[in-house]
Amino acid sequence: MLRKIIIFYCTVFMSTAYAHEFWLQPDTYTAAEGEEIQVNWRVGMDFQGRSSAYIPDMSTYVGTFQKGQLAPLKPRFAAKPTLTFNSGPGTTIGITESADFVVEYENYDAFFAFIEKEHLRDQLIEPTEPPSGKTFESYRRFTKTLISTEAHTWQDSLVGLNFEWLLTREGSNLRGNLYINNQPAVNYPVKLFAKAAQTSAASVQKIKTDDMGEVLFTNLEAGYLYLINAIKIRPSAAGDKFDKAQWHTDWASTTFQW
Numbered sequence: 001m002l003r004k005i006i007i008f009y010c011t012v013f014m015s016t017a018y019a020h021e022f023w024l025q026p027d028t029y030t031a032a033e034g035e036e037i038q039v040n041w042r043v044g045m046d047f048q049g050r051s052s053a054y055i056p057d058m059s060t061y062v063g064t065f066q067k068g069q070l071a072p073l074k075p076r077f078a079a080k081p082t083l084t085f086n087s088g089p090g091t092t093i094g095i096t097e098s099a100d101f102v103v104e105y106e107n108y109d110a111f112f113a114f115i116e117k118e119h120l121r122d123q124l125i126e127p128t129e130p131p132s133g134k135t136f137e138s139y140r141r142f143t144k145t146l147i148s149t150e151a152h153t154w155q156d157s158l159v160g161l162n163f164e165w166l167l168t169r170e171g172s173n174l175r176g177n178l179y180i181n182n183q184p185a186v187n188y189p190v191k192l193f194a195k196a197a198q199t200s201a202a203s204v205q206k207i208k209t210d211d212m213g214e215v216l217f218t219n220l221e222a223g224y225l226y227l228i229n230a231i232k233i234r235p236s237a238a239g240d241k242f243d244k245a246q247w248h249t250d251w252a253s254t255t256f257q258w
Helices: 002-015 108-117
Strands: 021-026 036-045 048-052 059-066 069-072 083-086 091-098 101-105 135-149 163-170 173-180 189-195 203-208 214-217 225-235 247-257
Touching: 021 091, 021 135, 021 225, 021 247, 036 091, 083 091, 101 108, 108 135, 135 163, 163 225, 163 247, 173 189, 173 225, 189 214, 203 214
Parallel strands: 135 247
Antiparallel strands: 021 036, 036 048, 036 083, 059 069, 059 091, 091 135, 101 135, 163 173, 173 214, 189 203, 189 225, 225 247
């Protein structure tokens, strides 16, 4: 029975991979110090999707970052909401780094349609001849959510993920710095989703990081919910989990309220 549950949830997690967006959705972005926060894993597209229960094999790290310290979490098996923790003083950052998963495309043209849709062509080293048969892509998600106490606005921090956002509020503007292994991620495609409430339809802005790995979004709306997302792609390499995958993508996302 346990094996069937694991297979079911991993299938759900992987079956929505064509949509790819994965994010952390807390029940509130502003809490009193010490208040219990519940956070759902969400998988879907356009900042709408289904929640997923906690299965240990689906992540390599879950935890929080408070007052400069990382603290791993140990959710119970099949927990839903996935993460539960208490809000600390100032900003508490919820964190999940997923395991590697693999998605199957019917052929290279289907994979290339994904590349075009996500504006990844500049990163792609295209083969001289399109490969025949199915194309496989492995992927990993690096996700954060920013939760603040009622007396403070959030302040983001780097928490040690290999692919990570550092966000800064500048009045009504948002500055985002994207890092790969602590180095600026230059010329990477970025999406910023915005919606008025959890169940509302989301708008999206698209941009690329500049030569400092930065993006700037202006005139964010007070009270709106946001998801910022970036993608990098590379050919599969020795040591990757899935031998059959020809490509690997990493996804960096952060959710917050303005």
